[in-house]
Amino acid sequence: QVQLVESGGGLVKPGGSLKLSCAASGFSFGDHYMNWIRQAPGKGLEWVSYIRSGGTTENYADSVKGRFTISRDDARNFLYLEMNNLTAEDTAVYYCATISEKMYWGQGARVTVSS
Amino acid sequence: DIQMTQSPATLSASVGARVTITCRASQSIGDWLAWYQQKPGKAPKPLIYKASSLESGVPLRFSGSGSGTEFTLTISSLQPDDFATYYCQQSYSFLWTFGQGTKVEIK
Secondary structure (H helix, E strand, O other): OOEEEEEOOEEEOOOOOEEEEEEEEOOOHHHOOEEEEEEOOOOOEEEEEEEOHHHOOEEEOOOOOOOEEEEEEOOOOEEEEEEOOOOHHHOEEEEEEEEEOEEEEOOOEEEEEOO | OOOEEEEOOEEEEOOOOOEEEEEEEOOOOOOOEEEEEEOOOOOOEEEEEOOOEEOOOOOOOEEEEEEOOEEEEEEOOOOHHHOOEEEEEEOOOOOOEEOOOEEEEEO
């Protein structure tokens, strides 16, 4: 069955960097566009970024543009989110997700930005 | 970006009540609409995909309807396990957008 497992979350100081990973299995990863979504404490869901199959196209929410970079390794079935110049507003649980008619989400990786 | 407007923000209801949540898209999204249930500290759980298709294992008291710009999630008989926050989400655009959420509380 489809599995998405995020890792790499943790505590980071303002201005710091972190790289999240998402291990995918149970589907043709290379054929699917992949997304990162986040949820700040007590807030709703916010789309962060997507990358199309083959890595041909990527896009970002205005709130992270220029600071976050999405990438993928189709040979290893991994999705990544490199986050730089982090601020307290980036504190959230980050989910990787995809769609194949149905929606598939991971369980999330918690990122806390605090001094 | 496609805006998703969800209502109400909060809903108080009793066990056994019929509950309806509405989601409106700022432009037609066909049937590319999903519904999620989320409980505190947990990841969103998909309930409905393609507007009206029930995810495997989801109780039959949940149903989704609509197309274009107007969508509804209905719980036919609210159960204690259903008290949670519900979100709609469009995937018509690569830039996914979500409703603001509806918190279903015990009356």
